[in-house]
Structure formats: C-alpha cells, structure tokens
Amino acid sequence: MRYEGTIYRPPGERHSYLLQVTVGCSHNACTFCGMYKDKVFHVRDMADILEDIRMAKAYYGDVTRVFLCDGDAIGMETEDLLRILRALYEAFPSLTKVGVYAGPRSTLSKTPEELRALRVAGLTRAYLGVETGSDALLKQIGKGVDASQMLQAGTMLREAGLDLWAMVLLGLAGSGTGLVHARDTAELINRMKPRHLSLLTLVLEPGTKLYADWRQGKFVPCTPEEILREVRYLVANLTVDPLHFTCDHASNYLPLKGTLGEERERFLAALDAALEGKRRIRPENSRRV
Numbered sequence: 001m002r003y004e005g006t007i008y009r010p011p012g013e014r015h016s017y018l019l020q021v022t023v024g025c026s027h028n029a030c031t032f033c034g035m036y037k038d039k040v041f042h043v044r045d046m047a048d049i050l051e052d053i054r055m056a057k058a059y060y061g062d063v064t065r066v067f068l069c070d071g072d073a074i075g076m077e078t079e080d081l082l083r084i085l086r087a088l089y090e091a092f093p094s095l096t097k098v099g100v101y102a103g104p105r106s107t108l109s110k111t112p113e114e115l116r117a118l119r120v121a122g123l124t125r126a127y128l129g130v131e132t133g134s135d136a137l138l139k140q141i142g143k144g145v146d147a148s149q150m151l152q153a154g155t156m157l158r159e160a161g162l163d164l165w166a167m168v169l170l171g172l173a174g175s176g177t178g179l180v181h182a183r184d185t186a187e188l189i190n191r192m193k194p195r196h197l198s199l200l201t202l203v204l205e206p207g208t209k210l211y212a213d214w215r216q217g218k219f220v221p222c223t224p225e226e227i228l229r230e231v232r233y234l235v236a237n238l239t240v241d242p243l244h245f246t247c248d249h250a251s252n253y254l255p256l257k258g259t260l261g262e263e264r265e266r267f268l269a270a271l272d273a274a275l276e277g278k279r280r281i282r283p284e285n286s287r288r289v
C-alpha cells in the first residue's frame, strides 16, 4: 500500500481498498481540473502493483471492494488490467466490486471485446467524467472529446456490462449560459443511460487555467441561483429511470440524493424552496472540491 502523490477516489468508493495502478491522468488537460497537476502520467511497474496487492492481503486479510487509482486507470494496456484483476480476485476471496475512473479517450481506444473481457474478469464499475453535454463547452474546457464521442464512450462502457457512473460539473459554462449546458447535458445523459449520476459544482482551483481566466476577468462564475437553476433543469428533464442521483458532494449548494424517477417531485420542491430563499444553502466559503 504505497501511494505516489495525492490520491483521489469517488465518494462512493470510501470503503474500497485503493490500489494505485497508474500515476496521474493521461489527459491532464481539462481547464478546471487541478487533481493531477503535480504528477507526470505513468503506469506503475507491474511488479510493484502485484507487491502492493500482497501487502494489502497481509494487512487487510480480505476485502470486498477495490478502486483502481489514479485518474484514467482504464487507459492501461488491457492485458495488464486483466492480470491485475486476476491477482486481486485470487488474493481476496470476498471481492465482488472493482471500480475505475474511465477517461473517454482511453475508453474509446479499447474495443468492445476488450471492455467485455475486463467486465468478465471482474471490473464492475466505471466512473466517467462527462462534465457537460455541450460540444462547445467540451471543447472550451479541453476535455479532448466532443459530445458524440463522450456518448460513445459511455455507451460502450454500459454495453460491456459495467455499472456506469457519470459525473457532471455544474457551473462549468460560467454565468449567463448555464441553461444551455444543462439542456445539452440532460440530452446526453438521457441517451447515455448511466445507472448513476453525480452532479458536482465547479470550485475554482488555483493552478488551473480556469482559475487564471477568472482572475483575468475572462470567466465569470455562476451565482448560486444560476447553479440551482441548472440542477432544477436537469432534475426536471432527465428521463433515465431508475437513475441513482447524487448531488450531495461538498461542492454542491443544496444536497439531494435518491432515485430520480421516484423522488423528482421532492427534489423539485426542495430546489424551488431554495430558489425562493425558504431553504438554506451551503455557504460559499464552505464549498470544497
């Protein structure tokens, strides 16, 4: 259990054993993201990864869940990922879930057969940073794919049998254009059909291009009201059913969590109350990445 640099994992993986198989993100170019700025992307040595699994076995005995770090670990060679999955399932008899961050470009570099082989070998969940369904905004933030490629990546993961968890970033379009971002995002998510969707809200991080743009007056952040309206648009217009919906990250103004098909009216009522000032929202200074 040796780690290089700061380790990030999705909130849903808080009970997972974190196995670092790559360091950093192979893309590392999104204008809003400061997670891996201090790391040069590389795949860890296989001998070290297998040694880490042996160390985890000695320390934990058995685990039920594993998350493969860092960003975009799915970008590893498929044969190497298969070898890691075999070693994990041999080491941990109770293991049932293995998750990974899946960058869209790396996902598209794999064939459907490779993704299916990974699923059969026990890779169970993929987290895809969709961020937005807007072509223009995807280009602006340097995501490296357009909306149709993002849709294709998500669809490939889902069709391979992976439990697809999409993540969207509210406020990414800046003040004044958030509803276009929300409209295009609702359309993309409705076509992608993930089983889970997390909405996070932009927090400007020093060291990122977007932070520099803000300091130079080139990017104007959304107001809390604009963010709440983006959430409201998505809640009202997402048709994937059932959809495990979370908007309770530390970056969000109003925590919402549940199954969207069933709880749409409750979410809308909470959002309307917040928009009318009848419900308290998280103060700006306590929002975190």
Ligand code: SF4
Binding pocket: 025, 026, 027, 028, 029, 030, 033, 034, 035, 036, 071, 072, 103, 129, 143
């Ligand atoms: S948002 Fe994801 S793909 Fe973009 S730089 Fe950060 S970790 Fe890499």
